[in-house]
Amino acid sequence: MPLGFIGAGKLAGSVIRGLLRVKFCEPPDIIASQPIDDLRAALHEETGIRVTVGNDEVVDSAEIIFLGVKPTFVLPVITELGASLEGKLVVSLAAGIRLARMEAIANARFLRVMTNIPSAIGRGASALTAGSRTSDEDVARVLQIFRAVGAVVRIEEAQIDAVTALAGSGPAFVYTVIEALAAGGVKAGLPPDIALTLATQTVLGASQLAAESDASPDELRRMVITPGGTTAAGLAAMDRLGTSSGLIAAVEAATARGREMAGG
Secondary structure: OOEEEEOOOHHHHHHHHHHHHOOOOOHHHEEEEOOOHHHHHHHHHHHOOEEEOOHHHHHHHOOEEEEOOOHHHHHHHHHHHHHHHOOOEEEEOOOOOOHHHHHOOOOOEEEEEEOOHHHHHOOEEEEEEEOOOOOHHHHHHHHHHHHHOEEEEEOOHHHHHHHHHHHHOHHHHHHHHHHHHHHHHHHOOOOHHHHHHHHHHHHHHHHHHHHHOOOOHHHHHHHHOOOOOHHHHHHHHHHHHOHHHHHHHHHHHHHHHHHHHOOO
């Protein structure tokens, strides 16, 4: 199926790279618009996909269209394209722009998907919510695309701001954890490169085990703890400083900001 991306920044670019990496499609199957000359040339050189200046060329060439522009540009782009979107299957990747607002402008079959940048390596976390004009077949096709680049769940639109915070913003929170673990290793006497390697692999391994195990995170954590041992001492320090509370607050703050962007 020909796929078109209006805007190919960090998030949309991650989806493109992931689809090509897992061989869901080939470069000739994807077209993207990128108005900046240097970025347009670089994207084509890296991926081999067709990259154009005009959004209308993407609409004319693609069977499924992804809106990968920043939230502030979503409605203007839909307005600009107008009647050319008639009957098209359009997937918005933007935070904060509700389906009803998009459907009020163009008679397209709109869906929203919130995903994240690990989609680039086939490890994305995505959630889909469908608009009022989409069919079961439309939903199945888009789910198939995002299953190719990671895990995907179907949600109600009222839940998407929480998904934006947890999955969309979540990688930044995890990178902060990796950075802090590595800094702790350096402070304890490790060279920076070794500390970063160990911190990154520890988070990767712990995440993979959590994904593959039937045990809960709490049960897995207890497997590492020895009463009075090093892990217990470290967790006690985290509790004193409110590490868990800080992460919860980060998700809450990001969710609140998403709701503000949506106007409520």
